Amino acid sequence: MKLRLAVLVALALGADGALADADAGGARGAVALAVTPPDEVRAELAAVCERQPDSDEPYTYLGRRALDRIEAAAAEPGLDVAARQRLLTQVAHGHLRLGALEVATEHLHAALALAAPASESHRRLRRDLALVELRRAEQRNCVLHHGSASCLYPIRPGGIHLEAEPARRAAALYEELLREDPQSAQTRWLLHLTRTLAGEPSAEAAPPPDVAFPLWSERAAAAGLAAFDLAGGAVIDDFDGDGRLDVVTSTTDACDHAKAFRNRGDGTFEDVSRAWGLDVQLGGLNLVHADFDNDGRPDLLILRGGWLHEAGSVRNSLLRNDLDRASGKFVDVTLAAGLAYPAYPTQTAAWADYDGDGWLDLYVGNEAVRTEQSPSQLFRNNGDGTFTNVTLAAGVANLAYAKGVAWGDFDDDGRPDLYVSNLGAANRLYRNRGDGTFVDVAREMGVEGPRKSFATWFFDFDQDGRLDLFVSDYGTPYEQVSASYLGVPTTGGRPALYRNEGGRFRDVAAERGFDRPLLPMGANYGDLDNDGWLDVYLGTGVPDLEALMPNVMYRNLRGERFEDATAAGGFGHLQKGHGIAFADLNDDGQQEVYAQMGGFFPIDAFYNALFVGPGDDNVWLQLELVGTRANRSGLGARVTVELETPAGRRRVHHLASTGGSFGGSPLRCQIGLGDATAIAALEIRWPGSGTVERISGAELDRRYRLVEGSGRLEALPLAPFAWPEPVH
Numbered sequence: 118m119k120l121r122l123a124v125l126v127a128l129a130l131g132a133d134g135a136l137a138d139a140d141a142g143g144a145r146g147a148v149a150l151a152v153t154p155p156d157e158v159r160a161e162l163a164a165v166c167e168r169q170p171d172s173d174e175p176y177t178y179l180g181r182r183a184l185d186r187i188e189a190a191a192a193e194p195g196l197d198v199a200a201r202q203r204l205l206t207q208v209a210h211g212h213l214r215l216g217a218l219e220v221a222t223e224h225l226h227a228a229l230a231l232a233a234p235a236s237e238s239h240r241r242l243r244r245d246l247a248l249v250e251l252r253r254a255e256q257r258n259c260v261l262h263h264g265s266a267s268c269l270y271p272i273r274p275g276g277i278h279l280e281a282e283p284a285r286r287a288a289a290l291y292e293e294l295l296r297e298d299p300q301s302a303q304t305r306w307l308l309h310l311t312r313t314l315a316g317e318p319s320a321e322a323a324p325p326p327d328v329a330f331p332l333w334s335e336r337a338a339a340a341g342l343a344a345f346d347l348a349g350g351a352v353i354d355d356f357d358g359d360g361r362l363d364v365v366t367s368t369t370d371a372c373d374h375a376k377a378f379r380n381r382g383d384g385t386f387e388d389v390s391r392a393w394g395l396d397v398q399l400g401g402l403n404l405v406h407a408d409f410d411n412d413g414r415p416d417l418l419i420l421r422g423g424w425l426h427e428a429g430s431v432r433n434s435l436l437r438n439d440l441d442r443a444s445g446k447f448v449d450v451t452l453a454a455g456l457a458y459p460a461y462p463t464q465t466a467a468w469a470d471y472d473g474d475g476w477l478d479l480y481v482g483n484e485a486v487r488t489e490q491s492p493s494q495l496f497r498n499n500g501d502g503t504f505t506n507v508t509l510a511a512g513v514a515n516l517a518y519a520k521g522v523a524w525g526d527f528d529d530d531g532r533p534d535l536y537v538s539n540l541g542a543a544n545r546l547y548r549n550r551g552d553g554t555f556v557d558v559a560r561e562m563g564v565e566g567p568r569k570s571f572a573t574w575f576f577d578f579d580q581d582g583r584l585d586l587f588v589s590d591y592g593t594p595y596e597q598v599s600a601s602y603l604g605v606p607t608t609g610g611r612p613a614l615y616r617n618e619g620g621r622f623r624d625v626a627a628e629r630g631f632d633r634p635l636l637p638m639g640a641n642y643g644d645l646d647n648d649g650w651l652d653v654y655l656g657t658g659v660p661d662l663e664a665l666m667p668n669v670m671y672r673n674l675r676g677e678r679f680e681d682a683t684a685a686g687g688f689g690h691l692q693k694g695h696g697i698a699f700a701d702l703n704d705d706g707q708q709e710v711y712a713q714m715g716g717f718f719p720i721d722a723f724y725n726a727l728f729v730g731p732g733d734d735n736v737w738l739q740l741e742l743v744g745t746r747a748n749r750s751g752l753g754a755r756v757t758v759e760l761e762t763p764a765g766r767r768r769v770h771h772l773a774s775t776g777g778s779f780g781g782s783p784l785r786c787q788i789g790l791g792d793a794t795a796i797a798a799l800e801i802r803w804p805g806s807g808t809v810e811r812i813s814g815a816e817l818d819r820r821y822r823l824v825e826g827s828g829r830l831e832a833l834p835l836a837p838f839a840w841p842e843p844v845h
Contacts, residue, residue, distance in 0.1 A: 150437070150453040150502040155397045158434070158449045162399040165431050166372035178424075178660065178717040179370070184211035202231040202238065209245065213662065214718040218253050225249065240297065244304075247290035248662055251311060252720055254283035258314075259692075263343070263724055265335040265843030270310075270667040270689035271325055275845055277316040284315035302600035303663065309603075310665060310691075323604035325684030330672060332687045337711075337727035338844040341386040344376050344725045346715040350403035350464075350639075351696030351725070352781035353711060354415045356393075357440045360834070362702050362783055366713055366725065367401035367419055371431075374399050375419060380702065384841045394446030398434055403696060406781050407468035409477050410502055411749035414438035415784060417447060418479070422462030424717070426486050429462030433481070437502075455504045461491035465778050469524035469533040470748045471549055473805035476500045477748050482519030482537055493519050493537065513555050517542035520591070521778035524753065525575025525584045527562075527617060531807060533753055536564070538573040538588055538778070563622050567610050568592060572640035574777045576651055577770045578629075579676030582757070583617040584772065587642075589655065593634040595664040598657070601633045602666075609634045612655075630679035635669055641777035643699025643708045645686075647735035647789030649769045650675055652682075654710055656694015656779070660717045668694040668712065686730075690714060692723040697780035701787055702727075705837040706737045706818055708787060713780070729840050736793055739820035740786040741833065742773060746806035747825055750784045753804035758815075760793040767793070773804075785820075793817060799830075 169179050188211075191204035209224035225246050232239040258278040259267040266275030278284050291308035298304065309321035337343035342364060349368040356363045361380035368375070375395040378386035390396050401419035409416050417436040422429025435456050436447035451457040461483035468477045476498035483491040492514035496504035508514050513535060521538035528534065532549035539545070543565040547555035559565045569592025575584045593609030601607050612631045615622035626632070639656035646652075650673035657666050667689030671679040683689045693716035699708045710728040715721065738758060742751025754773040759766065771788045775781040790796070796815040803809070803825050810828060815821065821830040 150450040152437075152448040152450055153452055155394060155449075159397040159399070162371070162397070162431075166399055169371050178214075179719065181211075181215070184208065184215070187211065198231050202228045205231070206242065206245070213245075213249055213252065214720055216256075216720040218249055218256070218720075221249050222246070240294065243290055244294055247287045247294070247307070250283045250287035250290065251307065251665075252662065254278055254280075254287060254311070254314060256720075257283060260723070263338065264845045265338070266845070268691045268723075269335065269687055270691050271684050272313040273687075276314070278314050281315040284311045285317075287311040288315060288317070302603055302605050303596040305603055306599035307663065307665070322602050326681050328672070328680055328682050328685040330682040330685040331731045331733075332685065333710075333728045333730045334687065334843050335726050336729050336840050336843050337725055339841040340384060340727055341388070342378055342711065342725060342727050344378075345722055346370070346373070346376075346713065346725065347719070347722050348402060348693060348695045348715045348717050349713050350401065350405075350420070350780065351698050351711055351713040352404055352406045352417070352775070353698045353700040353702070354406055354781075354783045355785075356415055356438060358414065360836070361704070362700050364702075364711060365395070365404065365406075365417060366696065367398075367404045368715060369400060369402040369423070369717065371400040375401060375404065382836055382838060384703065384838050392445070393440065394436075394444070394448065398436070398449075400431065401434070402464040403779055404781075405466050405468065406775065406784075407477050407752060408748070408750045408784070409435070409468070409479070409498065410437065411476065412438075413743075413749055414440065415750070418466060420463050420466055420481070422460070423464030423484065425462055426484075429484070430460045431462075432457040432460040433463070433466075450502065454502060455506070456496060461494075462486075463519070465520060465522050467522045467524050467778065469535075469753055470498075470805040471495075471524070471533055471535070472497065472553060473532065473807075474498075474500065475744065475746055475748055475805055477752060479504065480513070480522055480524070480535060482515070482522040484518045484520075485516050486518070490516060492516055493522075507553065511553060511555055513537075513547050515539070515545060517545075520571045521573040521588075523574045523586075523778055525586070525772065526753070526755075527575065527584050527586070529583070533804065536573055536575070536586060536588075538570040540569050540571070540591060543568070544570060544573075544588065561621075563624070564588070564613070564615050566624075567613055569610065570613070572637055572655075572777050572779045574640075574642065575774070576642055576772060578614070578651055578673060579616065580649065580768070580770055581676075582768070582770050583619060585617045586613075586615040586622060587640075587653070588613040588615070589637040589640055590634065591636060591638070593636060595636060595659050595661060595666065597634045598636050598664075598666045607634055611635075612637070629677070630671065630681070636664075636666065637669075638693070639695040639697045639713065639777070639779040641697040641699055641780045641782060643710070643776070643782060644787065644789035645670075645672065645682075645708065645710075645730065646733045647707065647737045648791045649767075649789045653679065654688065654697055654699075654712070656697050656712055656714075658693035658716065660721075662718065662720065665691050667691055686728075688728060690726055692716065693721060695779060697777065698782045699776065699787075700783050701739070703838050703840060704835045705732070706739070707732050736790045736817040738788045738790055738796065738815060738817070740788070741784075741820070741822045742786065742801070743822060743824045744803060744806070745825040746808060747803040748805065751803065751825070752784065755802040756786060756788065757800040758788055758790065759797040759800070760790055761795040761797055762791065762793050766797070767791075790817065
């Protein structure tokens with residue numbers, strides 16, 4: 118009991134030991150928050166960059182200290198053969214991860230010379246050599262000769278390697294290894310990849326699904342959006358208020374900074390990272406955006422430390438959007454806002470007005486580890502630019518390895534509820550009681566799994582007016598994912614698609630098409646063809662360098678089934694998929710898909726991708742919501758569009774949200790209307806305030822602004838532009 122009490126007290130304490138769960142009520146008023154000067158921000162975060170090479174803990178990803186120690190040990194005289202071979206192999210792995218391919222090759226050959234022929238270590242070393250050749254093939258082709266078809270599976274003519282010899286060498290090694298172990302699905306998959314990358318025939322993989330879906334094209338390089346990053350987040354919104362959607366990305370590399378790309382309105386984007394003050398914001402596995410101060414400008418929250426355990430205790434950054442003020446930048450107000458310390462490792466957070474006061478509150482899902490309990494945190498927005506930690510009083514500490522969080526009013530009582538996706542523990546569904554406290558009803562509602570999960574969100578996939586829940590699985594060995602592309606029966610986890618049946622959820626993933634292992638990290642949803650049914654893009658991968666698997670696009674067929682449109686649509690990027698956003702970047706009413714593609718190891722850095730579709734004949738509606746009693750951006754609003762169609766009346770339901778928990782779509786609502794001939798009415802249920810408005814007069818293929826309580830739609834101009842041709 119004393120230990121439990123001590124833990125509870127510790128959870129309630131802030132960095133200075135003061136009670137952090139104090140009552141957040143009282144007078145509200147505009148307060149000018151103190152801004153941390155950019156040079157102080159850079160100095161603080163640069164210290165993390167400087168520690169990075171000397172750290173043991175993040176060595177798996179970026180550090181060198183352990184590698185230097187192992188390298189010195191391998192050079193010691195008097196080692197027996199087995200010990201020297203083991204150390205040389207470890208040194209080779211370290212250099213491979215850091216991108217020193219020639220050094221890795223040298224050490225692998227030295228280790229191979231010490232291994233007995235036909236031994237297991239001899240086989241493992243040849244497999245390592247094959248992997249080095251595969252990575253050399255990618256570096257010399259997909260990176261140095263990057264084009265619109267690079268690293269997209271199935272491999273099309275534009276994706277075949279110009280410098281094919283490294284892929285051929287890798288294929289020869291995999292072919293030899295497969296003869297020795299014909300049952301290895303992973304070897305078969307990598308042999309198939311290397312053969313096709315080299316332009317050689319391969320019959321190893323099962324044919325892709327025969328799906329009637331148009332081919333999209335990858336145009337990030339042509340548009341100026343192909344940032345070269347390690348793993349990170351991606352959000353899209355109109356950050357500078359000019360009516361056009363911009364892009365902001367982050368990177369987990371503690372020595373690199375967040376990047377901003379301003380939409381020029383002509384098909385190209387300008388790198389404004391320094392101009393917008395983001396060049397001092399180093400590191401950040403993810404970022405989320407919201408208008409936390411209700412001034413009409415979307416702000417940013419950069420999240421740091423995910424996967425790094427104690428070494429990941431680096432503060433997050435709340436960046437207030439001052440682009441139209443004197444500074445003309447994003448300014449760091451984290452310290453003054455009360456969000457800087459204590460700092461816990463995280464890469465997931467979500468905003469919602471949980472108490473209905475018109476201000477967006479923040480939940481940060483932290484990664485609790487054994488050596489340091491890292492509670493997740495609920496911060497109540499005080500309405501003056503500051504936040505109060507109410508985690509303990511609210512009952513939402515979680516104390517698990519949180520990898521995804523999402524808000525949604527699943528029981529339609531007007532209060533947002535909270536879902537937390539945990540890795541290695543039961544997930545939680547915190548029902549909002551309406552008195553500032555929550556109760557976990559995950560078991561009661563049937564949504565505790567998958568046991569190892571990652572990205573999550575609420576959405577209405579079957580258009581019945583109730584919020585459903587998607588939870589990705591992250592506990593399956595990646596070899597099982599590879600096997601699924603060979604037509605081999607697989608075991609292991611599947612995503613959960615929880616259908617809200619009014620009172621309880623039921624997992625319908627398998628029956629609706631999510632019937633194989635996928636391993637998604639970044640993930641989001643949108644409407645690829647404006648048919649009113651929400652589609653899902655999953656950015657797959659794990660840090661292991663052998664884990665080369667396509668990202669996956671699932672098309673929603675009227676809520677009855679999701680079909681795999683990856684191959685047909687050209688979405689199967691083989692690099693690691695992280696932050697993902699759906700957005701109409703060029704004002705033509707059709708959504709594009711932007712994906713942050715970097716991995717964790719330096720060798721896994723890659724160019725971000727922008728997928729552009731050919732267009733279709735379906736109609737659409739865009740809404741910019743302006744809350745007056747509700748939060749300013751209307752985040753959490755429920756929109757129902759009543760339509761006239763050739764088949765009769767139809768309703769389309771939409772949740773005002775940025776989408777998934779790893780990647781952020783715009784705050785403005787994009788609603789596909791299919792073959793509608795007219796909009797009969799709009800109904801908007803504003804979050805928190807309880808305002809319900811029913812509005813007529815909306816036209817198809819238009820963008821409107823709606824101010825809460827006005828009852829009037831304001832038409833906004835559109836300035837569509839064509840995309841530049843892909844870079845080949």
